[in-house]
Amino acid sequence: MTFNTALDSIKIYEAGLPIELAVRKYGIAEYEVVKLASNENPLGASPKAIDAIMKVAQNAHLYPDDSMYVLKESLAKHFNVTSNTLIIGAGSDQIIEFCIHAKANHTSKVLMAKTTFAMYEIYAKSVGAQVIRTSSHEHNLQEFLEAYKAYKPAIIFLCIPNNPLGECLDSKETFEFLKQVDSNCLVIIDGAYQEYAKAKDSNKALNPKALMEAFPNVIYTGTFSKAYGLGGMRVGYGIANVKIIQALSKLRPPFNITTPSLAAAVVALEDTEHLQRSIENNLEQMPLFENFAREKGFKFTPSYTNFITYYLEYPLDSTEVAEYLFKKGMIIRNLASYGLNAIRITIGTHVQNEKFFALFNTYLKQK
């Protein structure tokens, strides 16, 4: 059988390895496995969100509310926008997919940073669009502007802060850049880690309402998978001008968010204490990772997220390091698939982090 030739150049997305694999493959007890690979919240979900999930279990036979009235009202209040400027996706991944399908085709170009979230390329290529990357690994808006003028892309992706490197554009420079982009170019601002970035430095805070009001061609995407601790529930959102939201809504499959997910997201958004605890843990623990890197001589970019990326140098090899740690029940992210000899570690609880330092130290000593 032949398939859509657009798929030929797509490499399957490499997700963070699941805990179950370490259990199955190496017989490690489940409770001993530590997963610092997918930027999940190490404190777990809000206990109140877990209660909300349990409560709606009895409605499992009913389709969810496809209007998503309650979650949209909550998000609208949270961001001080009207609910017709919101769209909800099964993770913000799905919003990104809607954007690509609404705007791009095989004649389009899609511009992004050299090293950024892998799903942008996968979705762009799925419609046969051409991917253009800046030459710097990290976001450099001067390079973005030059590439924008040279290639006239249909879509620009800005990941603020950027996964998997951790750097973060200032909100001011982002606004200055957007002023120079034509209103027919869709700019997707991926704010998956904004909760962490703005807690660390208010200059990094992006206001979706201000973005939307200033730029009719910009969509801001956010997610409940990271700081809100609901990665397993798959809820994300987009905030944009009504016209963008209407176009994307044509592509949204009915009932794309399950009833437990809707209930959990509403409660998680209200539980500001849990969010605060999560952000504080991150701010407290991040310096330990920076110190460890300095001690060992690893280069890293100061991170505005809940992960840190260590660049390794020969003879250290990221694939070997990740495999060694995996066998010891410590799951981290090997960035070899991004073409980098680097590892990305999610900031865990203090106990989890100490375990990581101890295991990695043992490895480094025997090297």
Ligand SMILES: *Cc1c(COP(=O)(O)O)cnc(C)c1O
């Ligand atoms: C995790 C992540 C997402 C989306 O995750 P969902 O679980 O689909 O909401 C989007 N962008 C970046 C950069 C991410 O790291």
